[in-house]
Amino acid sequence: MSTQPPGRRALITACLALLLPACNSVPPPSTAEITSADEARPIRLRHLSALPVPRWVNALPIPKIATATSPDAYTLTLQPGRHDFGIGGPTTPVWTYSDGTPPSYLGPTIVARYGTPVHITWVNALPTMLPFAQEEDHLPTGAQGEPMAAAPFGDAVTHLHGGHIRDLADGGPTQHFSPGDSRQVDYPNDQEAATLWYHDHAMGLTRLNVMAGLAGAYVLTDPYEQTLNLPTGAYDVPLVLQDRSFNADGSLQYPERWEPEFFGDVAVVNGKAFPFLDVEPRPYRLRLLNGSNARFYRLSLSRPKAGKVTLQQIGADGGLLPVMNPTGRLLLAPGERADVIVDFSAFRGQTLTVTNDAATPYSGKPDKAGGTPPLPELLQFRVRNTAPSAASGTPPTPLRPLSENLSLQQAVVQRDLTLNEVLDPQTGLPLRSQLGTLNPDGSAHLLSFDDPVTETPRVNTVEAWNLINNTVDVHPIHLHLVQFQVLDRRAVLRDAAGRVTGYGPALPSDPAEAGWKDTVRANPNEATRILVRFDRAGAYVWHCHILEHEDNDMMRPLQVLP
Template sequence: MVRVHFCFCFCFCFCLLLLLPPSLAASEEKISTKKTNPLTLLDPTTVDKFVNELPNPIEIRPLGAAPVKLPALPTRTWMGLRDREGKRLMTKVWGFEYAGRIHSPGPTIRAREGQPVFVHWANGLPGPHLFPVDRSIHLADVKDPKAVPIVIHLHGGHTEWKSDGNPLAWYTRNYRETGPQFDKKIYEYDNSQDAATIWYHDHTLGMTRLNVYAGLFGFYLVGDKNEDRLIQEKLLPSEEHTRVVAITDSLFTSDGQLYFPGWRNQPPSPVSHEVVKANWPNPSHLDEFFGNFILANGMAWPKVSVTPHVYRLRLLNASDTRTLILRINEDIPFVQIGGDGGFLDHPVQLDELVLAPAERADVLVDFSGYEGRQLTLRNFGPDIPFKGFVEANDPKSSIPLVYNPGGKRVLSDGRGGTTPATDPNNTGQVLQFHIASAPTKVSPDRQKTAAIDTIGDLKLTLNTPLRPPLNRLSQASKIRQLATYRLDDPYGRNLLMLGPVKEGSLFFEDPTTEIIQHNAVEIWEIYNPTVSAHPIHIHLVEFQVLDRQPFKGKLIPKPQKFMHTDKTFQGARLEIESLQGKPLPPQPEESGPKDTVIALPGQVTRVIARFDREGLYVWHCHLLSHEDYDMMRPFEVLAPKLSTAD
């Protein structure tokens, strides 16, 4: 009788467990795991800084029409972490396999202007995901809950749309499942653009933040004859004195594994402190991510061994939410020679460098005169989303700027106050340059160049043209008024959205509102009534920043359906009341071709671009957590019109 009663109870409990929703069952499993094995985070102060060399990604130089195969695969890598006994902690990541090894971040692809490159971004990820996947948001609709979809976007590439990495063109391992816009396995990049520092990264719907954080990104460098000339004429450093540096921030568990918050009753980020509330889905999307470790090319706080020469640093901010404000100690200036889309017209000297997520900067740093020294690349960006620089004595009334004139301004908190810079001992440091000793005798060439205001041992001056002057667009066939929105979803979570000013907030899945004539030149006015800056990225085009201008406006409530569900929530549309003052021109370092621009709070940011390829593309905020939920919208460029003669 006792045995029968026991079997009945066991079967009843087992059936009850089967009836639980998967998310709840998973939640209970996590809670149970936490009770027996509490998850703890690694303390960044326990990690030795500036002792491990900066990794240099392997380079691929594709030739001909043969595609380069780069399968996405799981691996373990060393990111500079050790346990208490000094043993290396190996970290699970995802990367791309090339030449018999899995690289995370991925290999650097070297391309040439006008020479096509074909890449097979195969998906070999077995799943499940390394990080919590919130299935309450608009997500790649895979039937197998353990499958991991990917799709790769060449960020900054002038790419035909079927190779652009549309978020709906995702695919799982061995193409068992594919998204509604999946079209081809091998992507073609025709490289119809000038020399530039661009990059590739995952772009899967609702999972970009997770896949990029896992390691699915890398550099893609386009070269051309103009860049060759600059190097040959010693106006720019040689490849020997060039480094690519992708900067990210991360969290780690005490056993050295990457950690991304999202489960209830697990540790929040010790930087942002955001937790999954009791009424939220579990796991849940969080609207920002900040780590307390800084990585460069996947290594925590590395050193860079250099010689006392001018070095070219091709910098990328690949972080989720963190805007970097970079300086080198002892006030060593940067000389910026290029941005997102290639070279500036002339070099620009800067005391500090502001890089929002996805922005790139091509800079020169002169290490001559610092033989045998160590110089630290520091970050003065905030531990909150960037909101601009304001006057310290009157932050409420001063107009936020994207730069800090004279270094006298402070960081805005977006609500009329100020916010401090980040922790100077951890996220306030990026890497350290270790400059080798040099012969005491200075060469005659160096003495000569130093006398004519050249930059170090180069022949470059601040007046040297780097390219033919950029063809400035002026006449536009259409001006579009677009806006950013910060709202509450039905659970009370932050929901970030985009949409035209007229229609108001729209989800990514709502009908396309930006339909563009082929080869049209358009001005996009991006109004930002939120309290944070948003780095806005437009696929396909290299735009030119026109200006920024403060505005006054108010949000009008707009009852709205919540994505594809039966729920509703309070959306909004922006009513613009007036523009304030004169437009603020772009900074000199923003004067080159761009694909990502910082749209400051309380301001309209204007850009102009030519849309010269037909197809389906997207534009979005490049704070990856914002992009995933749901700050992304499609746009379509129509096919060329046939002439009557045709």
């Protein structure tokens, strides 16, 4: 078991002082080197765009709805293309999902209905060279000095994140396939209405393929949701949040070898940099999706000199919450989703800005600058100065009672699972992230992806997973196949050697987590307990959804036994 020394935090604080632009564009990069006093090692600042990026000049695009080849059947081709991010420079080489219509960055939104299966043919027409520079040996070596497993460049496989799917269609990391090949999958859509998403999941390449553009929204509807008087059509808006950096030639800037996390300096929403959306003075449904590699967002909707606007959260990863969660701030980890209602009728003629104050890496603490590099502002809403319209948008309370309220008493197994980082003894920075189990003496037993499977629940049983975070950062933990419930969080008690000796009092889960979840934030030095019913046998995975961690061994097999 390993924890990070304070040097990493000190380094981030030092870098932050140099990265606080107070202007309407992202400045060119600094070439300064920062030396942390306690480590005395130079660290060059990276991921700063090489050209000033304009703000609030790009209209927010709405991802197009996928075109079916026949009822509820789609062919989506993974292919190279170019995209205009609105960065005030050349267009950018990207990878896209194309449905036969002109391709665009972010795949087309698939709209599915409960109980109606969707059939998709994924066709790999990618080149074997990424649209940004990458070394052939881009991953660090493993625990024994062995090369880390990674698929060849150009290989891909699409995972429906949050989908209740048989294992052969899951899009797991070992199911990647090569350019020139294709795969056919069926998604049963036998779960409640929810905002899901699809993205690449190839072994060792997920961070690269998603950075290149392989992601898109998947909206599942059902008859119950349609009775709730929620905004629909043009008033139901997906917002895919990402951070990117750009070179002077317009290409994506990304490190050529693995780094612990990626944080870009340009907010990209639905594929446009720092966009705006003109809205009517009426309620809107906003489907928020954190599609960033590593950046967390603590989101607020702010008016100049007038404070924050209340967000009415109605949904999370797995669908509608039991009751609305009114909040002034919403925290989203990579992979998490949240549906909110915002009523703009009281803000005619005003401009509202989506702001962010999450630190990077995210340890649970705020940062007014919005991290390093800073992203304090993401998106503007410009409310038209017209009369408010009588419109849908006030959902009932309760929204949707839980289909099953899981309890600790139902758990036939309680598993102690650990989240760990292996640190460079010279720099204190992570070399590798790993999941593991807990030894009887309270120490962590670190495991690689290829180690024998240890999580083997039986089908149709409930388990309690106790996620013990031995690092100083928050990790979003995602389980394939299932939606689960967050039970509580407890402080971890340790002896002088750092071994776990017990837990503090249980703290209830956040109101934003009251519904079904497939991704949960595991806070530093806490044990986060989730309750999971495994209702389908098969081979799946669970992992950290910081993509740089996932690619560098923070992923484990999950075998649901008959």
